[in-house]
Structure formats: C-alpha cells, structure tokens
Amino acid sequence: MGLKWYTARRVAWAGVAAFVILTVTFVLLDYAPDPELARIQFRAAATGADAETAAEAYAERRGLTGPLWERYLEYLGNLATGDWGWSDTRSQPVLTAILTALPYSLMYTVPAVALSTVLGIAIGLYSAFNQYTTTDYAATFVAFFGVSIPNFWFGIVLLLLFAVQLGWVPVLFDAELARTRPLSLANARQLVLPVFVLGTSAIASTMRYARAEALEYVRAAFVKAARAKGASEWRILTRHVLRPTLVPLSTILVGDLLGIILSASYLVEVVFGIPGLGRLSLEAIRRQDTALVLGTTLVPVLVAVLGNLLQDLAYALLDPRIDYGDR
Structure with missing residues (x-):
C-alpha cells in the first residue's frame, strides 16, 4: 500500500508540474511582443x-x-x-512538425545519454578506487573541463578542426541522409561531433556525482570486512560500492542529465545545423508561433517530468528504508 500511494502522489505531482510549466509558458507568450505583428x-x-x-x-x-x-x-x-494546434509559420499541424523534427534529436541525444551514463559512472567509480592518483587527477580535470566549456564554442572549434581543416566529418548536416539512411556509416560520421559535444558535459557531470558518492563507501567498514573475507575487487565494486552508490545517484542523475541534454540541444542543433526539436523550438520562439512554441515546450517538459518520476520510483525501489509518508 505504501509504494502504491507513493507512486500515486508522484504521478499527481508530475501532472501538476507539467500544468504549471505549460500555463506559465502560455501566459508569457501572450504578453511577449510579436515582431511579426x-x-x-x-x-x-x-x-x-x-x-x-x-x-x-x-x-x-x-x-x-x-x-x-x-x-x-x-x-x-x-x-x-x-x-496540439496549428503552426502558422510552417503551415502544418504542430504534432506533425514535432514528429518530423524529433527523430533528428533522438539520433544524437540517445547515444549521448547512454554513453555519458555508462562512462560517467565507470570513470567515477574508477576514480574513487584510485583516489589521489594520476588517473584520478586526470578524470577530475576532464570533469571540470566538460562542465565549464561552452557547448556552442566547443562545437564550433571541433567543426573547424575536424570538418574544415581535416575533412574527417561533413561541415553541414545532411538531413536527407539522416532520414533515408539513419544507420549508415555516413550518417554516423555526421553525428560523431554532436554526440561528443553533448556527451562531454554529461559524462563530466555524471562522473563527479558517481565519484563523490562512491568515496563514501570505498573505505567503509563493511567494504573492509568484505576484503578481509577474501571477496574479489569486482564483487566489492559491483555489490558493495556500486549498489549503494546508485541509490543517491538515481535522485540526481536523471534530472541533471535531462537539464544538460535539453538545454544544450538548442545550441548543438544550431551549431551543427541539425533540424531537430531544439532548433524547431528556437525558430518558433523567434517567429512567435505560439502553438508551436507550446508544443516544443511540452515535449521536454513531459520528458523531464517523466524522468523525475522514474528517478523517484527508482529511489523507492533501491532503498527499502525509504519512508513513503503514508502514516
């Protein structure tokens, strides 16, 4: 009963959060000056x-x-x-415009999220087990570099180096190629830099959280006891350090990654010329297309709300000591 009531409350709050964000966006758009008018x-x-x-x-x-x-x-x-309304600037339904742009965004955000989650946690754990070593300092430097460097500037520099100077990747994103041959090597070449730029900041953020949480358990008494009993380093890593690390990490990982991905997508798609959801939203804001702005706002809002809901449920499942507040 406790978990069901906890889930129901989280779902209700998720709906309230989505409603508030949508309402604020609608009101702000109504009062914003319209350059087309x-x-x-x-x-x-x-x-x-x-x-x-x-x-x-x-x-x-x-x-x-x-x-x-x-x-x-x-x-x-x-x-x-x-x-979802009608887009006057694109002369098509808003939902059609979103469904047309969404696959282009998923092509680079899904690999970036997957790689940043796996590599970020792996590097963070390795850094925690090798604290104050050269590799630890190197990982910390990469983390600060990824968090600090602006994505749009980093993307432009990489384009100038690998596309203009070396010619390893195309300068302009070929939307037709991505639509007709999404799994081809040619499409993978033009997605390498967007994935790398987006993944760099996401990996850095995940690595910092994973390292900080893992350090609390690396030298814990139960870990020392497991070593004394002859447990392998792999068992200590996966069962005694990774598992408790995932409990607090789950409460910040989804929200932080979504914040990075959703905010950076605007800049990444503009720099690389990807006709995805971020670029569609930016153009809708510029042209004061209210229905399209609301639609492109609703998609990341739903993703963020759903992500935070899943992280709350994951926290409840990972930590049996959680108090559901149903008393």
Missing part, C-alpha cells in the same frame, strides 16, 4: 492601409482574439483530444 502593421502603414485593421486581421488569423483564459481553456481542451 509589428512588421504587418508597418507594411500596412507604408502602403496607406489601416494598421489597426491589419493587426485585427492578423490576430483573427492566428486565433489570438478573445480573453486569455478562454483561449487557454480551448487550448487545453484541444490538447486533451490530441490536437
């Missing part, structure tokens, strides 16, 4: 037409008439039925 009014005035009439026609076409709360309730109602 200013251009339409300027063109109308320049041609001798009435600027206010042109503005009203623009608002009618974009569905911006009526009170804010009515438009928001209508949007929520449509969202509940699977209608």
Whole structure:
C-alpha cells in the first residue's frame, strides 16, 4: 500500500508540474511582443492601409482574439483530444512538425545519454578506487573541463578542426541522409561531433556525482570486512560500492542529465545545423508561433517530468528504508 500511494502522489505531482510549466509558458507568450505583428502593421502603414485593421486581421488569423483564459481553456481542451494546434509559420499541424523534427534529436541525444551514463559512472567509480592518483587527477580535470566549456564554442572549434581543416566529418548536416539512411556509416560520421559535444558535459557531470558518492563507501567498514573475507575487487565494486552508490545517484542523475541534454540541444542543433526539436523550438520562439512554441515546450517538459518520476520510483525501489509518508 505504501509504494502504491507513493507512486500515486508522484504521478499527481508530475501532472501538476507539467500544468504549471505549460500555463506559465502560455501566459508569457501572450504578453511577449510579436515582431511579426509589428512588421504587418508597418507594411500596412507604408502602403496607406489601416494598421489597426491589419493587426485585427492578423490576430483573427492566428486565433489570438478573445480573453486569455478562454483561449487557454480551448487550448487545453484541444490538447486533451490530441490536437496540439496549428503552426502558422510552417503551415502544418504542430504534432506533425514535432514528429518530423524529433527523430533528428533522438539520433544524437540517445547515444549521448547512454554513453555519458555508462562512462560517467565507470570513470567515477574508477576514480574513487584510485583516489589521489594520476588517473584520478586526470578524470577530475576532464570533469571540470566538460562542465565549464561552452557547448556552442566547443562545437564550433571541433567543426573547424575536424570538418574544415581535416575533412574527417561533413561541415553541414545532411538531413536527407539522416532520414533515408539513419544507420549508415555516413550518417554516423555526421553525428560523431554532436554526440561528443553533448556527451562531454554529461559524462563530466555524471562522473563527479558517481565519484563523490562512491568515496563514501570505498573505505567503509563493511567494504573492509568484505576484503578481509577474501571477496574479489569486482564483487566489492559491483555489490558493495556500486549498489549503494546508485541509490543517491538515481535522485540526481536523471534530472541533471535531462537539464544538460535539453538545454544544450538548442545550441548543438544550431551549431551543427541539425533540424531537430531544439532548433524547431528556437525558430518558433523567434517567429512567435505560439502553438508551436507550446508544443516544443511540452515535449521536454513531459520528458523531464517523466524522468523525475522514474528517478523517484527508482529511489523507492533501491532503498527499502525509504519512508513513503503514508502514516
């Protein structure tokens, strides 16, 4: 009963968090200045037409008439039925635009997350078992380097070096190649740098957390007792250090990785010219496409909320001592 009630509360809070973020985004977009409206009014005035009439026609076409709360309730109602709205700038449904862009983002984010999780934890554990050695200092340097270096600058430098100077990878991302031959070697070549740039910061963050948590158990009394009984280093690593390390690590790993991936995707896709979700969202913000902005905001929000929900449930399953607060 305790775990079920805990799960139900987490699911409810996840829904509340998604609703709040979506509401704030909708309100901010409504009050933000619209450059397209200013251009339409300027063109109308320049041609001798009435600027206010042109503005009203623009608002009618974009569905911006009526009170804010009515438009928001209508949007929520449509969202509940699977209608994410219509993108005026792309002349297509918002859901279609998102589903078209999402595969390009997944091509580099999924490998980056997988590699950063595995390598970050592995390097962190190795560094904890070899504290204050040359390898430990090297791993710490890599961690600080990955966290500190700006992704957009790092991506530009890598493009200049490996694409322009050495010619090992293409300068421009070929979206047609990625769509028609996603598993080809040619597509892998153009995804190497985005994965490396995104994975560098993610590996660094994961490594720091894993090392800090593992250090609490490397010299613990139960680990010394296991060594005294003749347990192998592999058993000590996996059973006595890794397992308890994953409990606190699970509470920060998902949220931190999602923050890095989602925020960096905007910069990575702009630098490498990838027509993914981050670039689609950025263009929607620039062109004040409200429906598309809300749609591209909703996707990472749902991913982040789901990720945090899963990390809470993982924490509850990994640590049997957790208090579910149902008393």
